[in-house]
Every structure is written in structure tokens, then in C-alpha cells.
Amino acid sequence: xxxxxxxxxxxxxxxxxxxxxxxxxxxxxxxxxxxxxxxxxxxxxxxxxxxxxxxxxxxxxxxxxxxxxxxxxxxxxxxxxxxxxxxxxxxxxxxxxxxxxxxxxxxxxxxxxxxxxxxxxxxxxxxxxxxxxxxxxxxxxxxxxxxxxxxxxxxxxxxxxxxxxxxxxxxxxxxxxxxxxxxxxxxxxxxxxxxxxxxxxxxxxxxxxxxxxxxxxxxxxxxxxxxxxxxxxxxxxxxxxxxxxxxxxxxxxxxxxxxxxxxxxxxxxxxxxxxxxxxxxxxxxxxxxxxxxxxxxxxxxxxxxxxxxxxxxxxxxxxxxxxxxxxxxxxxxxxxxxxxxxxxxxxxxxxxxxxxxxxxxxxxxxxxxxxxxxxxxxxxxxxxxxxxxxxxxxxxxxxxxxxxxxxxxxxxxxxxxxxxxxxxxxxxxxxxxxxxxxx
Numbered sequence: 068x069x070x071x072x073x074x075x076x077x078x079x080x081x082x083x084x085x086x087x088x089x090x091x092x093x094x095x096x097x098x099x100x101x102x103x104x105x106x107x108x109x110x111x112x113x114x115x116x117x118x119x120x121x122x123x124x125x126x127x128x129x130x131x132x133x134x135x136x137x138x139x140x141x142x143x144x145x146x147x148x149x150x151x152x153x154x155x156x157x158x159x160x161x162x163x164x165x166x167x168x169x170x171x172x173x174x175x176x177x178x179x180x181x182x183x184x185x186x187x188x189x190x191x192x193x194x195x196x197x198x199x200x201x202x203x204x205x206x207x208x209x210x211x212x213x214x215x216x217x218x219x220x221x222x223x224x225x226x227x228x229x230x231x232x233x234x235x236x237x238x239x240x241x242x243x244x245x246x247x248x249x250x251x252x253x254x255x256x257x258x259x260x261x262x263x264x265x266x267x268x269x270x271x272x273x274x275x276x277x278x279x280x281x282x283x284x285x286x287x288x289x290x291x292x293x294x295x296x297x298x299x300x301x302x303x304x305x306x307x308x309x310x311x312x313x314x315x316x317x318x319x320x321x322x323x324x325x326x327x328x329x330x331x332x333x334x335x336x337x338x339x340x341x342x343x344x345x346x347x348x349x350x351x352x353x354x355x356x357x358x359x360x361x362x363x364x365x366x367x368x369x370x371x372x373x374x375x376x377x378x379x380x381x382x383x384x385x386x387x388x389x390x391x392x393x394x395x396x397x398x399x400x401x402x403x404x405x406x407x408x409x410x411x412x413x414x415x416x417x418x419x420x421x422x423x424x425x426x427x428x429x430x431x432x433x434x435x436x437x438x439x440x441x442x443x444x445x446x447x448x449x450x451x452x453x454x455x456x457x458x459x460x461x462x463x464x465x466x467x468x469x470x471x472x473x474x475x476x477x478x479x480x481x482x483x484x485x486x487x488x489x490x491x492x493x494x495x496x497x498x499x500x501x502x503x504x505x506x
Contacts, residue, residue: 074120087183106141125155146162150415177258199283214250234285236283314352330373336353337409345374400423405474408420424488427442460473
């Protein structure tokens with residue numbers, strides 16, 4: 068603490084949050100040390116007439132009130148101290164942060180680098196950029212006490228979505244995209260993730276791996292998604308999340324549907340502008356599922372797509388997005404997350420399988436024909452596990468159940484998605500039971 072405040076000489080330069088880690092780590096693990104940290108900060112700020120030292124002390128106070136509250140015995144003393152220092156720029160903010168810590172509970176990890184840098188640059192507001200599937204982004208204020216659920220609700224309100232249900236924050240770091248659990252403090256989750264990646268990727272030749280991350284907000288669970296029900300969600304999320312899966316060729320569809328959808332995608336891209344018609348043969352990868360492109364000549368595709376385009380004259384970009392979604396909504400694979408895996412347990416199925424996880428359960432799909440071989444509803448799934456290279460799932464009970472063993476590097480995503488869908492299903496079931504017993 069003295070080193071951070073500049074009252075004790077420190078021989079070497081340190082990373083921004085090295086000292087704050089040392090100050091707060093112990094207190095987050097052991098309850099009695101929480102009060103000890105508060106007492107030491109109060110002690111250092113009492114009759115401290117060295118300006119730099121006092122400023123740094125207030126920085127620690129600000130960080131501390133964002134992590135955990137003091138015990139009930141110490142709380143009134145801390146509040147009195149802050150109320151008697153209203154002239155100090157950070158005192159009022161510390162009081163507010165203290166109230167939020169009492170309401171929202173204790174964080175699990177020391178302050179994130181972003182929090183430490185913010186207060187060292189004399190700013191108590193932290194704005195975080197969030198990216199959306201339609202290639203737009205917006206900045207949102209994130210506090211030390213912000214949980215993922217609050218963050219999602221703030222984003223949904225700003226974007227005029229009808230509900231944040233089914234949406235999630237995702238953090239993209241290194242080569243992973245990981246969903247933030249709704250009850251986690253946002254900065255705790257990011258801190259945990261960066262620490263985990265740091266351990267997994269040791270320093271090479273003195274170069275620390277880059278730990279920059281991006282935050283995305285996307286639809287994760289599609290249980291209640293019906294195109295047309297939430298126009299902003301359709302426009303910003305559903306269309307742009309479903310389009311790449313369609314173009315990768317994951318769905319089973321007819322030639323007629325492909326032509327209709329190709330014309331609608333063109334309309335979303337260029338609206339009524341027909342000057343791009345001659346370019347359609349070059350744009351096929353953006354209009355037609357990749358595995359179907361070679362079925363007919365590029366000029367045939369162009370002729371047919373143009374014919375379908377002309378049938379929908381006058382349709383706006385937003386109407387075209389909705390028409391696209393309404394058509395694919397009829398398919399059993401709408402709103403799926405798809406995973407290409409290698410399976411080793413089911414001799415009747417192809418070795419390379421496409422697994423779709425959606426509101427119906429876990430579907431196994433033949434990647435060549437796109438036929439759904441079987442669908443395991445969530446109620447029949449008794450167990451699952453994942454690691455860096457695998458995903459295992461047990462169907463039925465442990466005595467007479469069957470196991471599916473898959474090789475994949477995306478096991479963590481499959482695991483998280485399955486857990487989220489099942490917990491959503493259980494919550495819905497208990498609500499139903501509650502409403503029945505309340506009648």
C-alpha cells in the first residue's frame with residue numbers, strides 16, 4: 068500500500084495492476100482482511116498532507132469500494148469518514164460505490180487493468196465498446212458493480228429491443244469466444260479470462276502474449292425467437308447471425324428456397340439498385356450456400372435470382388430481412404449453433420458429423436445430405452463433459468444410456484450452450500409448477 072502511494076521507495080517499475088493485486092488479492096480470499104484493508108486506507112488518508120500520496124490513497128479507496136464492503140461493525144466508521152470528506156473529489160463517488168457493493172455483493176477478483184488505469188487517469192466513468200452482428204458498435208458505461216445481466220439489459224434498452232431474453236455478452240480473446248454468465252460481475256469475468264489465457268500461453272522470448280479483448284452482444288438462446296415479434300432484434304441480430312450459417316451450407320433447403328433467399332439477400336445488400344446484377348456471378352458466395360454454388364452455372368444463378376428479385380419489387384431492406392427470417396424459421400435447424408465434429412461411437416452414422424444445438428435439443432446431421440439423423444431432446448440428456456479436444460454426451464440413464472464421443476476444439480462452446488438451454492428449460496418448468504400450485 069505504501070509503495071502504491073509513493074510513501075515507500077520501490078526499486079523497479081511494475082505493471083499497472085501488480086501492486087493493486089497484492090493489496091486486494093488476500094482480502095478477497097479471507098474475510099477478516101477486508102476490514103484490515105479498509106482500516107489501513109483510512110489510516111493512510113488521515114492527516115496525510117502529501118498531495119501525491121493522498122491522491123493515490125483515494126485511488127485505492129475508490130478501487131476498494133468497487134470490490135467489497137466492510138463488515139457491519141466497520142461500515143458506519145467508513146461512511147462517517149467519507150461524509151466528513153465531501154470536499155474530496157472522490158468521496159461522494161466512493162459512498163455511492165459502497166452502497167452498490169452492499170447491494171450487489173463482493174467481487175471475486177482484484178480490479179481489472181481497465182479499472183486501475185481509469186482511476187489513475189482521474190476518470191470514474193469507464194466506457195466499454197460493444198460490437199453487434201450487423202457490424203455496428205456502441206460504447207456503454209460499465210461500473211465495477213455491473214453484472215452481465217445488467218449490462219445486457221442496458222444494451223437491450225438502448226437498442227430498443229423488446230427484451231434481453233436469450234441474449235448474452237461474449238468476450239473474444241485470443242482464439243476463443245466465450246459467453247459471460249449472467250450473474251458474473253463483468254470485470255471479474257474478463258479478469259478471470261485474461262489470467263487464464265496468460266497461464267495457458269507463457270511468455271515467449273520475453274514477449275507477453277497480447278491480451279486485448281473485444282466484447283460482443285448476440286442472441287445465444289433461440290427458444291422464444293419468432294421473426295416479426297421484435298423488429299429491432301430481427302434487424303440487428305437475427306438476420307446477421309443466421310445469414311453466415313445459411314451460407315456455410317448447414318441447412319437442408321430446396322432450390323426454390325435458395326433462389327428466394329438469394330434474391331432477398333441481394334435486396335438487403337443493395338435494396339432496389341439493379342446495377343449490381345452483372346456482378347451476381349462474382350457475388351455467389353454471399354448469396355448462395357457454398358456447397359450448392361457449383362450445381363448450376365453462375366449465369367443461371369444470376370438469371371434465376373434476378374427473376375425472384377423482380378417478384379418482390381418495392382420491398383424495403385428491413386422487409387427483406389424479415390422475409391428471409393420467416394422462410395428459414397420453418398426449418399427445424401433455425402436458430403441452431405452448428406459444430407463439425409468427428410465421432411467415434413456410433414457405427415451407423417458418418418464419422419464426420421454436424422451437430423446442431425437448438426431449442427429442440429441436440430441434433431445429429433449428415434453433413435453431406437443435411438438430413439437430421441436423430442434429435443436428442445434436452446429431457447433425455449443425462450450427462451455431458453468437455454475438454455480442449457473433446458465433447459462427450461450421455462443420452463438416457465447411466466445404466467442403459469448411450470454415449471456419443473466427439474473430437475472437437477469447440478467442446479467448451481457446446482458444453483456452455485447445452486448447460487444454458489437446459490438451465491433455461493428447468494427455470495421455465497419450475498415457473499410453470501409455481502404458477503400451477505399458486506392457482
